[in-house]
Amino acid sequence: MAAPAASAIDLSKALVLAPPALADWLVILPVAWCLASGAILLMLRKNVRLQPPLAVAALVVLLVLDALLLWRVIDGGPVTMVMGRWLPPFGIAFTVDLAGALFALFSALVALAGGIYAAESIDASGRRYGFYPFLMLLMAGVSGAFLTGDIFNLYVWFEVLLISSFGLLVLGSEPRQIDGAVKYAFLNLIATTLFLIAVGYLYGLFGTLNMADIAAKAGERRGDLPLMTLGVLFVLAFGMKAAAFPVNFWLPASYHTPRIVVSALFAGLLTKVGIYALIRVMVMLFPVEGDELSFVIAAAAAATMIFGALGAIGQSDTRRLLGYLVISGIGVMLAGIAVGGPGGVGGALFYALHSMVVMTALYMATGVAGRLSGAFDLNRAGGLYGRTAFFSALSLVLFLSVSGMPPFSGFWPKVMVAKAAIDIGAWWLAGTVLLTGFLTMIAVGRVWVLAYWRPANIPAAPGEGAPRTSAMLSLSALALVTVLVGLFPDPLLQQVQQAASGLAEPSAYVNSVFPQGAR
Amino acid sequence: MNTVIFRTLAPFLTALMLLFSVFVLLRGHNEPGGGFIGGLIAASALAIYGIARGIRPVREALWFHPMTIAAFGLLLACIAGLVSIFAAVPFMTGLWIYPGLFGIVVPLSTVMLFDFGVYLVVVGAVTSIALALEREDI
Numbered sequence: 001m002a003a004p005a006a007s008a009i010d011l012s013k014a015l016v017l018a019p020p021a022l023a024d025w026l027v028i029l030p031v032a033w034c035l036a037s038g039a040i041l042l043m044l045r046k047n048v049r050l051q052p053p054l055a056v057a058a059l060v061v062l063l064v065l066d067a068l069l070l071w072r073v074i075d076g077g078p079v080t081m082v083m084g085r086w087l088p089p090f091g092i093a094f095t096v097d098l099a100g101a102l103f104a105l106f107s108a109l110v111a112l113a114g115g116i117y118a119a120e121s122i123d124a125s126g127r128r129y130g131f132y133p134f135l136m137l138l139m140a141g142v143s144g145a146f147l148t149g150d151i152f153n154l155y156v157w158f159e160v161l162l163i164s165s166f167g168l169l170v171l172g173s174e175p176r177q178i179d180g181a182v183k184y185a186f187l188n189l190i191a192t193t194l195f196l197i198a199v200g201y202l203y204g205l206f207g208t209l210n211m212a213d214i215a216a217k218a219g220e221r222r223g224d225l226p227l228m229t230l231g232v233l234f235v236l237a238f239g240m241k242a243a244a245f246p247v248n249f250w251l252p253a254s255y256h257t258p259r260i261v262v263s264a265l266f267a268g269l270l271t272k273v274g275i276y277a278l279i280r281v282m283v284m285l286f287p288v289e290g291d292e293l294s295f296v297i298a299a300a301a302a303a304t305m306i307f308g309a310l311g312a313i314g315q316s317d318t319r320r321l322l323g324y325l326v327i328s329g330i331g332v333m334l335a336g337i338a339v340g341g342p343g344g345v346g347g348a349l350f351y352a353l354h355s356m357v358v359m360t361a362l363y364m365a366t367g368v369a370g371r372l373s374g375a376f377d378l379n380r381a382g383g384l385y386g387r388t389a390f391f392s393a394l395s396l397v398l399f400l401s402v403s404g405m406p407p408f409s410g411f412w413p414k415v416m417v418a419k420a421a422i423d424i425g426a427w428w429l430a431g432t433v434l435l436t437g438f439l440t441m442i443a444v445g446r447v448w449v450l451a452y453w454r455p456a457n458i459p460a461a462p463g464e465g466a467p468r469t470s471a472m473l474s475l476s477a478l479a480l481v482t483v484l485v486g487l488f489p490d491p492l493l494q495q496v497q498q499a500a501s502g503l504a505e506p507s508a509y510v511n512s513v514f515p516q517g518a519r
Numbered sequence: 520m521n522t523v524i525f526r527t528l529a530p531f532l533t534a535l536m537l538l539f540s541v542f543v544l545l546r547g548h549n550e551p552g553g554g555f556i557g558g559l560i561a562a563s564a565l566a567i568y569g570i571a572r573g574i575r576p577v578r579e580a581l582w583f584h585p586m587t588i589a590a591f592g593l594l595l596a597c598i599a600g601l602v603s604i605f606a607a608v609p610f611m612t613g614l615w616i617y618p619g620l621f622g623i624v625v626p627l628s629t630v631m632l633f634d635f636g637v638y639l640v641v642v643g644a645v646t647s648i649a650l651a652l653e654r655e656d657i
Contacts, residue, residue: 019607028600028610036597042590085609094610133590 016085026069027081027094030062030104030143037061038136048127052119055132059112062139066108070101074495078502078512080149088513089210095149097509098499099349103276104146106353109481110268110360111139113474117364118261120470126171126259134171138164138265145273149513151285152199152209154277155192158241162188165270168262169254180257187250191240198233205230212513214285215506222288231289234281235297241274242330245303251327252311256319260367263319267326268360272352275333282337283345284503291340298338302432305331309439316378318366318447322359325402325443328436329355335429336417343423346500347416350492354409354485358401361478365395368467368475369451378447383456391467392452394479399444401482404437409485412493521571529571536564544638545631554634558641565642566649574650585650589643596636599629 011017037058044050073079073096082091096104115135122131141161148154169181203209205225206217218227240247251271255263282290282297290297308328315321329351336348366376368391373381385392401408414433421430485492502508540561547553569577581588600611608614613630 016609020609025604025610032597032601032610036594036601039590039593039597043587043594045586081609083609083611085612 014087014090016082016087016091020081023068023072024079024081026065026072027079027096027147028083030065030069030108031094031140031147033058033062033065034136034140034143038133038140041136042130042133045128045130045133048124051127051132052115055135056112056115056119058136059108059115059139062143063105063108063112066101066105066143069096070105073098073101078509080512082513089208089213092153093149093210093212093513094147094153095212095509095513096147097502097506097512098495099276099279099503100146102349102353102495102499103272104143106356107139107142107146107269107272110356110478111135111142111265113360113364113478114261114265114268116470116474116477117264117367118470120468121261121367122171122259129171130167131171134164134167135265138168138269140164142269142273146276149211149509150209151202151211151214151281154280155195155199158192158195158273158277161270161273162192165266168265169258171259171262174257177257180254184250184254187240187247191237191247194233194237194240198230198237201233202230210513211280211285212506212510216510216514218286227286227289228292231282231286231293234286235278235293238274238278238281239300239334242271242278242334243274243304243327244300244330244334245307245327246300248304248308248327248330252320252323255323255326256317260319260363260370263322264360264363264367267322267363268356271326271330272356275330275337275348275352278334279337279345279348279503283340283500284506284509287504290337294338294340297334298426298429301331301334301338302429303331304328304334305432305436306439309436309443312443313439313446318370318376318378318381318451319363321378321443321447322362322366325362325440326355326359328440329359329402331436332414332417332433335421335433336413339417339420339424339426339429340504341420341424342497342500342504343416343420344500345503346493346496347413347420349496349499350416351410351413353492353496354401354413354482357478357481357485358398358410361475361482362398362402364471364475364478365391365398368471369395372467373451373456378450381451382454385452386455388467391472391475394475395452396448397479397483399448401486403440403444405441407483407486409482409489411486412489416493526571529567533564533568536567537561540564540638544634547634548628548631554637555641558638559645561638561642562645562649565646566653569650569653574653577646577650581646585643585647587643589640589647592636592639592641592643594636595639596633599633599636602629602632 041051041055078095078097080093080095082088082093084091118131138161141157141164144157145154148157166185169184170177206214208214243251255266305328308324308331311324312321333348333351336344369384370376372384375381401410404410404414414437418430418433540557543552543560544554544557565577602614603610603612606614613628615626615628617624617626
């Protein structure tokens, strides 16, 4: 061992010389863990028996890592690690604040439920085609998007999760799925291209991609930069990703085609990444532009809510119906973003977390119901209540939760958003939130009456005997989360409000990237 | 394309290109080259072999499925980043060791390991696409 003689260069000008605390590693470990375990599962993909237990174990580890990360962030504020120890803004920073950590934890929870559900519902050929490796790589993309502190890096994670989602979408290679995948891929690529153009423009204006750096510089140079153009581009790109009203048509066109567990994961994860990015950019980076655009966002939110709920009432295929419910939920989150303040943004964050859990669970419940009654068509379904009372009770909990009834998790964020809207005098927006809850109730009530209460008068539907254990396990776990959050909302309520004020006033975030103002 | 000359020459050309791809990979640290371009050269070498001799000989020569090679590369790249945890530096920091081999100092680094991972990902991914496309032609 003979290292070359160290030259007399002052490394502190270029490198972070302080060794990172071991707890700081939690910032990058969720992503690295997903990539590594995805690679291992890909190497073992011929071993179809080993795949589910390995993947579920990997997802449990991911959940633990994200929980530790959240604990670390609650305990000590935002955490940063700069890749390759180059000084920010030159090194790519991973910065996690409360909002990112909460989203990461709930996404891991949803993915774990999906992994368990898939253990029995994805057959050997689906596993050989790589369901579990794709799931892990999807989680790498989703976690990366929530944890990164660099806007170009955010784009890269969007691509990672998009490519994994293409793989999951065509699993099975039915013509119907290819059709859905083409629409999904094409419209998402347009949104991603818009995002990339916006990032390029942003880099041209600021000369930096680090979010903390941008947040600080945007305040100083607001006068002489065309930030409004940037804001509009970002709102359009992320609105498309999140399936906001005028640009939401890719979602109902594709979400009903893949395997039900894939739809469940998409409903829980993908649109929420768009909402997260919208909050991160329009609330934290460009708050003034976000305020100026708030009427546009509010109008889009109201239209998204109403058209989503009306679309849900108009469908007879339960999977399509749920696709529209995902959209109407996005509207509530957009309303929260448009209203702003700790109540509005906090409500949007809370609603996103609630929607992750409940929409995933609803798709899973639909999968179970479809298997039991042999059809996803409401005109042919029936008699579920008579066959499995426990499963019907779980479904009812989810139906009430998605329409925002107390005492379930959907109630509190809707109250937060409606109250914040009334506080700033936007009565029409608060009224739309409440009306949407009512319309959603009609849509899911129709499913309840037709598929659950109505006796199975058409004996032709060849359903199967009992729900699968794995499906019931993940479904009960998610339903338990929505009940617990609904009954004891205080801890989460405090955290989302704190997260919202951390986004509105990002000095702690900036300080964690640039300690003692060394920018 | 299926001439005697091509079929006879293809294995030699493939061997030469594979060797060259490793040269480009190792050269890439300080000069033009690197894992990505090296991987592309190796993948085109395998594609030439496939055009000359068919899919089956390529799969047999590779021993592992191309996707497995790509996954192994991804794992290597991840490990290259995670090694930093033992040196108490942030993720993906370049770490060097200088073992002497027969009196010559051979610098080895995590950067090289990462580049090697990239090489394998590109070889695996591009080869598996090429083989899948080739299969449709028959």
